[in-house]
Amino acid sequence: MYKIAVAGTGYVGLVAGVCFAEVGHQVTCVDIDKKKVEIMKSGISPIYEEGLEELMQKNNAAGRIDYTTDYQSAYKDADAIFIGVGTPEQPDGSANLSFIATVARQIAESVVKDCLVVVKSTVPVGTNDKVEQFIKDFLINDVKVEVASNPEFLAQGSAVHDTLHAERIIIGTESKQAEHLLMKIYEPFHLPIVSVSRRSAEMIKYASNDFLALKISYMNDIANLCELVGADIQDVAKGMSFDERIGSKFLNAGIGFGGSCFPKDTKALEYIARQNGYELKTVKAAIGVNNEQKTMLYKKASKRLITFNGLKVAVLGLTFKPGTDDLREAASLENVPLLLEQGANIFAYDPVGAENFAKVHPEGRGGRGSITYVSNIEHALEGANVCFIFTEWGEVKAVTPEKYKALMRTPLVYDGRNIYRVDKMQEAGVEYHSIGRKSTI
Numbered sequence: 001m002y003k004i005a006v007a008g009t010g011y012v013g014l015v016a017g018v019c020f021a022e023v024g025h026q027v028t029c030v031d032i033d034k035k036k037v038e039i040m041k042s043g044i045s046p047i048y049e050e051g052l053e054e055l056m057q058k059n060n061a062a063g064r065i066d067y068t069t070d071y072q073s074a075y076k077d078a079d080a081i082f083i084g085v086g087t088p089e090q091p092d093g094s095a096n097l098s099f100i101a102t103v104a105r106q107i108a109e110s111v112v113k114d115c116l117v118v119v120k121s122t123v124p125v126g127t128n129d130k131v132e133q134f135i136k137d138f139l140i141n142d143v144k145v146e147v148a149s150n151p152e153f154l155a156q157g158s159a160v161h162d163t164l165h166a167e168r169i170i171i172g173t174e175s176k177q178a179e180h181l182l183m184k185i186y187e188p189f190h191l192p193i194v195s196v197s198r199r200s201a202e203m204i205k206y207a208s209n210d211f212l213a214l215k216i217s218y219m220n221d222i223a224n225l226c227e228l229v230g231a232d233i234q235d236v237a238k239g240m241s242f243d244e245r246i247g248s249k250f251l252n253a254g255i256g257f258g259g260s261c262f263p264k265d266t267k268a269l270e271y272i273a274r275q276n277g278y279e280l281k282t283v284k285a286a287i288g289v290n291n292e293q294k295t296m297l298y299k300k301a302s303k304r305l306i307t308f309n310g311l312k313v314a315v316l317g318l319t320f321k322p323g324t325d326d327l328r329e330a331a332s333l334e335n336v337p338l339l340l341e342q343g344a345n346i347f348a349y350d351p352v353g354a355e356n357f358a359k360v361h362p363e364g365r366g367g368r369g370s371i372t373y374v375s376n377i378e379h380a381l382e383g384a385n386v387c388f389i390f391t392e393w394g395e396v397k398a399v400t401p402e403k404y405k406a407l408m409r410t411p412l413v414y415d416g417r418n419i420y421r422v423d424k425m426q427e428a429g430v431e432y433h434s435i436g437r438k439s440t441i
């Protein structure tokens with residue numbers, strides 16, 4: 001059992017902290033957000049992740065995990081301090097490392113015994129060398145602090161499962177002691193561990209995420225061509241998926257990738273390449289395809305309708321994917337402002353994301369139109385002139401084709417997630433447009 005501190009209680013930090021406690025370590029989670037800390041202490045998760053709250057309550061009760069804003073007490077005698085703070089994108093595409101730098105300084109000013117600092121946040125290659133030097137520069141006490149890289153691969157929506165059953169754990173270290181300690185910390189998880197250098201570990205994270213982003217953009221590119229030549233992207237993907245060299249995952253065409261990772265990690269790697277005098281053409285292309293893809297359906301609908309002005313527009317799904325309340329880089333955030341600007345009266349449904357979305361687009365008038373949040377899909381569809389599907393929530397998938405026909409004023413549906421069979425929508429009398437498949441008229 002080790003004494004572990006975790007800096008940052010977002011999707012990465014909180015899930016890591018809770019899972020470390022679950023396997024028996026003594027954990028203190030640190031965040032600067034007092035409100036968040038208070039609610040976590042009471043056993044409530046500030047983020048929506050399946051199974052997280054149950055594990056929090058179990059480990060809170062067992063006394064294996066605590067939450068605090070007092071970083072000094074958490075860091076001072078920890079064996080290992082994991083950093084999971086954000087590294088958001090800056091306007092030039094580079095990663096903002098100011099949160100990491102703040103934590104590094106707080107660690108340097110707090111530790112009273114030797115410890116290992118483990119960076120889980122996604123950071124540009126070479127950052128951890130700098131973090132180690134930065135900590136050394138600011139150390140107050142005569143202790144040894146090493147930095148290791150341990151990039152995170154969880155996917156939001158299945159974060160707890162992904163952590164407890166990770167396909168691999170990547171550790172990047174520069175000394176045998178650091179490698180040994182990380183191996184021991186992860187031993188109770190009984191998962192495959194890949195041990196590499198610090199810089200390779202940092203690169204593995206970007207190379208993996210950007211490869212998946214490439215896969216999505218490639219399928220979206222092919223989907224757009226399918227529409228032009230009369231092929232069906234779902235049949236094409238199915239045919240491709242049997243080839244083990246390709247694999248069956250991440251072949252779904254749609255309205256583009258969002259979330260807190262793929263958009264920023266593609267831009268960050270492209271930026272790193274540029275800084276090193278190299279043009280990363282593949283990743284650049286993936287970014288370009290994705291940017292176009294996000295408003296693809298809006299553009300299609302704009303061509304089909306004379307105007308959105310005064311139309312009731314149903315929007316089903318606001319989060320960037322199901323199973324999360326995260327809106328970062330969600331397609332809805334691109335499309336809703338365009339619709340509002342064009343005078344649409346939006347009725348939006350999302351089972352968990354509406355509250356966060358309302359912080360960006362408060363209920364009421366917006367642009368030349370308005371937005372209303374509904375807790376019932378039928379209210380969104382009733383009398384609607386057009387419907388956009390942005391997230392494939394189970395609740396949305398459960399709406400039958402007949403419902404669109406029965407409830408909408410004009411059964412006109414633009415589906416960014418290809419959740420319906422084209423023939424079923426056709427049979428129900430719905431005008432249905434999706435991605436990379438034929439439309440029904």
Ligand code: NAD
Pocket residue numbers: 007008009010011012013030031032033036084085086087099102103120121122123152153154155156260261
């Ligand atoms: P997040 O924005 O959800 O959470 C970051 C947390 O850090 C916030 O609660 C914030 O209050 C806190 N914080 C900021 N400064 C702090 C400080 N000085 N001390 C303590 N807490 C502080 O971030 P996230 O989505 O969990 O991502 C964290 C990192 O992990 C990023 O680099 C991201 O790219 C990477 N990552 C994210 C995912 C994901 O699915 N979200 C997956 C893999 C990797």
